[in-house]
Amino acid sequence: MKKLGFIGAGNMSSAMIGGVVNSGLISGENVTVSDLYQPSLDKAKDSFGVNTTQDSVEVVKNSDIVILAVKPNVYPAVLNQIKEFVDGEKIIVSIAAGKTIESIESILGSDKKVIRVMPNTPALVGEGMAALCKNANITDEELAIVKQIFESFGKAEVVGEYLIDAVIGASGSAPAYVFMFIEAIADAAVIGGMPRPQAYKFAAQAVMGSAKMVLETGKHPGELKDMVCSPAGTTIEAVRVLEEEGFRAAVIKSVVACMDKSKEMSK
Numbered sequence: 071m072k073k074l075g076f077i078g079a080g081n082m083s084s085a086m087i088g089g090v091v092n093s094g095l096i097s098g099e100n101v102t103v104s105d106l107y108q109p110s111l112d113k114a115k116d117s118f119g120v121n122t123t124q125d126s127v128e129v130v131k132n133s134d135i136v137i138l139a140v141k142p143n144v145y146p147a148v149l150n151q152i153k154e155f156v157d158g159e160k161i162i163v164s165i166a167a168g169k170t171i172e173s174i175e176s177i178l179g180s181d182k183k184v185i186r187v188m189p190n191t192p193a194l195v196g197e198g199m200a201a202l203c204k205n206a207n208i209t210d211e212e213l214a215i216v217k218q219i220f221e222s223f224g225k226a227e228v229v230g231e232y233l234i235d236a237v238i239g240a241s242g243s244a245p246a247y248v249f250m251f252i253e254a255i256a257d258a259a260v261i262g263g264m265p266r267p268q269a270y271k272f273a274a275q276a277v278m279g280s281a282k283m284v285l286e287t288g289k290h291p292g293e294l295k296d297m298v299c300s301p302a303g304t305t306i307e308a309v310r311v312l313e314e315e316g317f318r319a320a321v322i323k324s325v326v327a328c329m330d331k332s333k334e335m336s337k
């Protein structure tokens with residue numbers, strides 16, 4: 071397996087490092103991670119046995135595949151810092167919202183190998199969802215290798231880059247909305263007298279199980295919802311209030327706002 075590098079050891083990077091090392095696909099000794107903040111590197115080394123450095127150039131020198139896991143506003147500085155060390159064989163993987171493949175090529179050169187991926191943080195527990203798109207310099211085999219990395223900690227699909235804004239709305243950012251939903255359900259359970267840790271367990275399992283039903287039954291979410299709503303029962307009362315309060319409209323509006331922000335960042 072190739073040598074993997076991460077520039078940035080923050081939230082998303084840590085989830086991917088944990089995911090890929092825990093899966094056994096790549097051992098920590100074949101992973102090099104850089105960050106400006108030494109405690110982040112110490113945590114990655116202690117947790118996953120990876121090689122660490124504060125020098126992003128060292129990551130590029132030691133890796134066949136380099137995942138850029140810094141914030142979008144840091145991309146230009148990092149790309150300019152590493153570009154002379156990115157030869158025609160190294161695969162650069164961008165995971166940033168708002169950074170198109172073209173914007174990466176404008177600094178590294180259009181002859182370089184670039185893959186854009188939109189992952190999400192459930193990668194940490196092997197339940198990530200990632201979308202991949204590539205430039206013309208990436209071979210099918212190289213794309214398959216990078217896809218295998220993201221499949222080691224979840225699911226991955228190849229998409230056209232035009233869909234990345236929708237991917238961010240429906241997947242990259244989506245865990246945040248779901249965490250809010252789980253927290254709100256648990257708050258209500260606490261109102262009902264349930265201890266908070268137990269409330270989180272019940273609420274989180276209900277969300278995970280429901281998601282698993284959507285993925286594995288192939289049934290429409292509306293049909294699955296109807297299967298829970300016993301006539302004159304408890305569930306339909308909750309559904310009535312959710313509709314009265316505009317739950318679905320609020321979700322749609324929030325995800326559209328997320329996608330709009332992604333488009334704005336991409337300009």
Ligand SMILES: NC(=O)C1=CN([C@@H]2O[C@H](COP(=O)(O)OP(=O)(O)OC[C@H]3O[C@@H](n4cnc5c(N)ncnc54)[C@H](OP(=O)(O)O)[C@@H]3O)[C@@H](O)[C@H]2O)C=CC1
Binds near residue numbers: 105126139166
């Ligand atoms: N968080 C998520 O759920 C997802 C994030 N992404 C994308 O992943 C990227 C990272 O996001 P996220 O993990 O949330 O951000 P974080 O801020 O958590 O992580 C970024 C890390 O990079 C470090 N850093 C900054 N400059 C450099 C540098 N020059 N060299 C090495 N490390 C550096 C930061 O250090 P310091 O804090 O000291 O600046 C920080 O530790 C973003 O582009 C984001 O769009 C994509 C999908 C999901």
Ligand SMILES: O=C(O)[C@@H]1CCC=N1
Binds near residue numbers: 167238242
């Ligand atoms: O909030 C963000 O910009 C990043 C990209 C997708 C999830 N987090």
